Amino acid sequence: GENVEQHPSTLSVQEGDSAVIKCTYSDSASNYFPWYKQELGKRPQLIIDIRSNVGEKKDQRIAVTLNKTAKHFSLHITETQPEDSAVYFCAAGDGGSQGNLIFGKGTKLSVKP
Amino acid sequence: EPEVTQTPSHQVTQMGQEVILRCVPISNHLYFYWYRQILGQKVEFLVSFYNNEISEKSEIFDDQFSVERPDGSNFTLKIRSTKLEDSAMYFCASSVYRGLNEQFFGPGTRLTVL
Secondary structure, three states: OOOEEEEOOEEEEEOOOOEEEEEEEOOOOOOEEEEEEEOOOOOOEEEEEEEOOOOEEEEOOEEEEEEOOOOEEEEEEOOOOHHHOEEEEEEEEOOOOOOOEEEOOOEEEEEEO | OOOOEEEOOEEEEOOOOOEEEEEEOOOOOOEEEEEEEOOOOOEEEEEEEEOOEEEEEOOOOOOOEEEEOOOOOOEEEEEOOOOHHHOEEEEEEEEOOOOOOOOEEOOOEEEEEO
């Protein structure tokens, strides 16, 4: 089955700096890659997703890149703010199945003012 | 904006007892999921459900677990005989379509097995 590895497990940056979180996946059939942000004690919320027919997607300060050949994808947050502090999870989904997502272990991002 | 809701927010039970966790997916969604998250760990897929039957389940979803959509709105997860290791946050999620579409998560039910 699918396996998703995520690095780093913790990331500390200064406000205004960029943050990059990387994930790799094992199943070449996976074709949907969402990123979820989870604040302490709250539900995971989708912040951006990418499908395998594109290599990059951007939404304001957040961007995701996908390299299907290498089976890895990355989240980039620019101009980080203290409210970006949270745990970020990458996930991979196989569109051919019922869409269950396999999550990475999460990255705890701390943005210091 | 419509949201997935879950009840209760926190459930405490004794080992060996049965628990039922309830979810109300977003009304026009057709695909439903249960995930769990042990404290400090990643979110793990349990089961997906479509058209009143299980579509897929993980190794975690053994005979102690069952799901049901008893009416047009609720989606439940039952654990027949809880174990200590079932203690976790259980998230329900729903999506309009399968596959390449956003799954909306509920706020979760924290299950504590004593």
